[in-house]
Amino acid sequence: MRPEEATRALREVDHLRRRTLSERRSTWFPLVLFGVLALGAAVACEAGDDRAIARYWMVAGPAGGIATGAYAYRRSLRTGVAASPLPYLATAMAILVGASLAGALTTGSARATAPYLVVALGYLVFAWLDRHPVAAVAAAVALVAAVTVVATGPAHGCAILSAIFGLAFLSTGLALRGSERW
């Protein structure tokens, strides 16, 4: 085999892999959906107490996860290419359990903000599963914001953090929407 043939074969493999990866992932949808839900959480933080925000996420979190799963499934039928749902499902479950524990095991303002640390870490895992650097940047921004707010405990920390998560995820999701196949 000649070197140019081997180079061409590798280039073709790389091209097909990159194209398939970009067509099988639907990173924008959960970012937009959870961005909107986080902005809703900012309102819930101001309107109620720690229990109100916990109740909000106990309903909004699983509902958002189910909507994302349904979207990914329908999209796979439309495009003809699908990722395995198991790693995504395991990560979503880990976020739900981890965030609940973070809220239950902390006190004061951290009860409402510590769960966001888990969510940001979960989003880093999602970005890694999708091998999506842009989504990883959004998750990293959210993680830095969560660490800062949990460590400093400012007034209205829950609303501030929810708004940062909402804006970071929503703006990233909307920017990705143009480049991804729906």
Add this chain to the structure above:
Amino acid sequence: MSEEPHPSRRLDDTVHQRVRLGILAVLAEADRADFTYLREQLGLTDGNLSRHLQVLEDAGYLRLRRSFEGRRPRTWVSATKAGRAALAAEVAALRQLIARLDG
């Protein structure tokens, strides 16, 4: 004294063929892809793709699952563990071949 075999001897004839290498490359990034998706990505006819899928399935590199969506039949294709390993070995052999020829 035993010499290391030339990398071209590590190329697997089943995988090395251009279309079959393409099929495994697509499936390396997906849990499953349907027949139409593969046909369009690789620019093949139905008959040509079917023949190559059969070769890979016979080698244990692919799994085919036929289902119905309403009345429309649909064939989903997944790479097996052996298929993913065969692609990785092929890519490694190609890289080694290039390195050897460049060096």
